[in-house]
Amino acid sequence: MLEMNNKLHRSHDKVLAGVCGGFAEHYGWDAAMIRIFYAAAMVFTGFFPLGLIYIIAAVVMPEADA
Template sequence: MSEKKLTRSRDKVIAGVCGGIAEYLGWKKSHVRILYVLFSICSAAFPGIIVYLVLWFVMPEEGMP
């Protein structure tokens, strides 16, 4: 049984964070990106930017050991 790992996607718009989350959950990348933007706007944008930056540095890029 293969274990799925949360990684940043190589198919990226900025850093591949939303693409990686979409691949992990099996969702469409565009849907995750839209949901993330809506979440960020509803939370006054600042927390959404911080979360994205943290995930950018914490999530390994796809294909990295």
């Protein structure tokens, strides 16, 4: 069940910046599946829109607390 006090953040379980890992932790999904879906979507959309969204999310999302 999704906890309402669980704030969205970048994960320590990261491959690049921890954005996909953060979304996976927030929604309780598997991080590998999020990464595979996002990478496939980036390939099929020509990298630009989703690549820019990933960069913006990496800058805007706070780092996870220790």
